[in-house]
Amino acid sequence: MLLEQIQRRIKKDFRERVKELFAVEVAEPAMSVPPSLELGDLSITACFELAKTLRQPPRKIAEQIAACRFEGVERVSVAGGGYLNFHLDRAGFAVSLFDSRSSRDAAPRPTPQAGKIVVEHTSINPNKAAHIGHLRNAVLGDTFARLLRFRGHCVEVQNYIDNTGVQVADVVVGFRNLEGRSVEEVRQLAASEGKRFDYYCWDLYAKVFEWYEREPAALEYRTKALHAIEEGRGEIAEIGAVVSDAIVRLHLRTMRRINVAYDLLVRESEILQLKFWSIAFELMKQRGAIRLESAGKNRGCWVMDLDPETTEPKEDTGEDTKVIVRSSGTVTYVGKDIAYHLWKFGLLGRDFHYRRLDISLNGSPVWQTATEGDPDAPPFGRATAAYAVIDTRQSYVQHVVATAFRALGYHEQAANLHHFAYELVSLSLDCARELGLPVGEEEQQKGAVDVSGRRGWGVKADDFIDTLTAQAIAEVHRRQMAEGPEQEQEYGRQIAVGALRYFLLRFTRRTMIVFDFKDALAFEGETGPYLQYTVVRAQNILRKYAEVHPEFHASELKTLVAEHQLKSFLAEGAFWELVFLAGQLELTVDQAIAAEEPAMLAKYAFRLAQEFNNFYHRHRVLTEPDEVRRSCLLYVVYLVAETLRRALDLMGIEVPERM
RNA sequence: GCGCCUGUAGCUCAGCUGGAUAGAGCGUUUGCCUCCGGAGCAAAAGGUCGCAGGUUCGAAUCCUGCCAGGCGUACCA
Structure with missing residues (x-):
């Protein structure tokens, strides 16, 4: 049995034993891992709570339960005031784990009836180069999608492209009004091999903002450009399309470097052209989710009440309402987002058309929404749950979307709409x-400088990946591990990606990352390369052993070690600790x-690597004279190597052949 | 004003649904290459878990109130 099954079994047995012994029904007990392995492998603390209802000391209750038999458990002990600790059948556990780790399919196959989960991430405005903050978004989203797939969910990754928004309009203003360029000139610039187009736009965007600040009258160009782009006609719209299409491609190229992939690019231009909004608008009017404000500062706007619980009419401050349609009749950003999310769940009753791009990421095709397209396109959308990876500043907008869902009566979908903030x-x-x-007083005090696209302040993603890669290649070169410059490049690339992705993943979501080259370029300590190095070490042992024993295959270790041999080997706590930890991947x-x-x-991966390195240092595998013990050591090495490899793969980190 | 988030070692951060002695990396100090390659291992030093109450057998974790930060709160996207 694997750990999750064992846990489920113990919980079930616990409830049954309690019912038999004390004739009370209890809720499923929480399980945890005791602080030290001598105490046990798994622990239940529910006896403390039971003490109240049963009017017995918790320890006495625990002792009675411990006397019962539990499936898959070798022994049950009681510790402290009433902790119930379970000692697993170590050899049996190791064997099941070995079967799981040596099987080709890491993930269970998704069951179609379980539904589909849409993960939306990246969603960068296509008007300038990606920066380090965008990488955090992409790595979080990409990793989360991998986690879901690993646990057998059907996942669709979407990247929302706001190709008709003000940010694109601003760059168009830059090309047309600031630089006086024609469509053809912009097209040539986008296609030219010289200076990168997204870098060029990065600077141009900042220049446009300076211009607006110098001459506020120039903002008129922005409004005009925005309208033209939304309507999708004329030279302005064409420049907008050239800019956003070219930059989306560059963003994809950047993301491909760090192993990030998408299934579908959802473009705002199609949301507009296919009239998704007007359908959503009708729906919201019909169901009374929005109302036409007749007085107050929002007079003439279609608004939604954010707190439907309070039926009291608000004084007309408009504080608890959100404008969805302006008095001019145009829809706000939130409105378009509501329409998009309704489509995600298949609630709009209409679909995009789709076109396949001539790009593949991680070996899979990428599709893009279109007004007319390929009839053989897969069925996108129609999700049962959706995660939107968006920074915390947009919590309000996400809240509004969920409120709209509830106002429309889609309570279940609203509950399955997750803002991954x-x-x-x-x-x-x-x-x-x-x-x-420039570092001002405010920044000085804060100890950090905010990234600002408008000012052109930020570390460009590709620049940073380049720096990281160059440094990794230098390290590989210094250690002389590669067999030629080509391999050196490849190892360097893998190590750089490992360093970057782990760096962005080791922080929890709610932690603000203050980016510093010194930390982000580290290859030692709690870093991606440390984890990669650990797998390489384990792999080296297996490889060297195979060199001396040509008949050896790691996957056959199971036949080399009898269960009773494994049992006495794992009686040693340190070995068991490692095996047990390796068995916690799925649970984690x-x-x-x-x-x-x-x-x-x-x-988790870092902890496992640490424990393995400790093991590596204390035990020599290849020179172990006792054949059985040597096989057992190899067994552990294999389990950890495969577990770590999977954990790294889930984080989008590859493992070089040598380090 | 209101809403959300954060406050843990010198620095950067973990601490899962309340559980047993609060952890890691970096930095500092000190050891470890007869080795499966040191991108490593071991050890030492370092903590009023922002403050004060409360709930509980038990609180870094839950509740309340303060204090200090951050982000929202547009007919911007």
Whole structure:
């Protein structure tokens, strides 16, 4: 039995034993791991609570339960005032784990009736290069999608492209009104091999903002450009399309470097052209989710009440209402977001058309919404649950979308609409100075500088990946581990990606990352390369052993070690500790999913690596004279190596052949 | 004003649904290469878990109130 099954079994047995012994029904007990292995492997504290209803000391209750038999458990002990501790059948556990780790399919196959989970992430405005903050979003979302797939969920990853918004309009203003460029010139610039187009737009966007500040009258161009782009006609719209299409491709290229993939790009232009909003609008009017405000500051707007519980008419401050349609009749951003989310759940009664892009990510095709497209496109959307990876500043908007769902009567969907909120990445003072950014008194006090696209303040994603890769390659070169420059490049790339992804994952979502080159470029300590190195070490043992024993295959270790041999070997606490920890991967992933916290997996992987390195240091495997013991040691090495490899794969981190 | 989030070692951060002695990395000090390659291992030092109450057999964790930060609270996206 694997750990999750064992736990389920113990919980069930516990309830039955309690019922038999004391004739009371209890809720499913919480399980935890005792602080030390001598105490046991799993623990239940429910006897403390039972003490009240049964009017008996908790320890006495625990002792009575401990005397009963539990399936898959070798022994039950009582500790302290009434802790009930379970000691597992170690050899049996190791054998099941071995079967699981040596099987080809890491993840159970998704069952179609279980529904689909849409994970939306990245969603960068397509008007400039991606920066380090965008990488955090993408890595969090990509990892979370991997976790869900690993646990057998059907997952669809969407990347929302706001190609008709003001940010694109601003860059169009830059090209047209500031630089006086034609569509053709912009097209050529986008296609040119020289300076990167997204970098060019990064600077241009900042210049446009300076211009607006210098000459507020220029803002008129922005409004005009925005309208033209929304309508999708004329030269302005064409420049907008050229800009956003080119930049989306560059963003995909950046994300591909760090193993991030998408199934579908949802573009706002199609939401507009296919009239998704007007359908949503009708629906909201019909169901009374929104109302036309007749007085107050929101007079003439369609608004939604944010707190439907309070039926009292509000004094017309408009505080508890949100404008969905402006008095001019145009829809706000929130309105479009509501329409998009209704579509995600298949509640709009209408679909996009889809076109396949000539790009593949992680070996899978990427699709994009279109007004007319490929009839063979897979059925996108129609989710039963959705996670939107969006920074914490947008909590309000996400709240509004969920409120709209409830106002429409979609309570179940509203409950399955998750805002995967994370804190921003800011720049350390050292980092800001290195980039030549001004550090004012406010920043000084705060100890960090906010990333600002409008000002062009930030660490560009590709620049950072380049720096990281160059440094990793230098390390590989210094250690002379690679067999040629090509392999050096490849190892360096893998190590750089490992360092980057782990760096972004080790922080919990709610922690603001203050980006500093010194920390982010570290390859030692709690870092991705440390984890990769650990797997390489384990792999080296298995490889070297196979060199001397050509008939050896790691996956056949099971036949080399009898269960009773494993049993006496695992009687040694340190070995069992490692095996037991390796068996907690799935449980950890479940917790990470429930808590929407990929960092939990990162921490787990690091702990496992640490314990393995300790083992590695204390025990020589290849020179072990006792053949049985040697096989047992190899058994442990294999279990940890495979577990760690899977954990790293879930984080999108590859393992180099050598380090 | 209101809403959400945060406050744990010198620094950066973990601490899962309340559980047994509060952990890790970095930095500091000190050891460990007859080795499966040191991107490593071990040890030492370092804590009024922001403050004050409360609930509980038990609180870093839950509740209340303060204090200090951050982010929201547009007919911007």
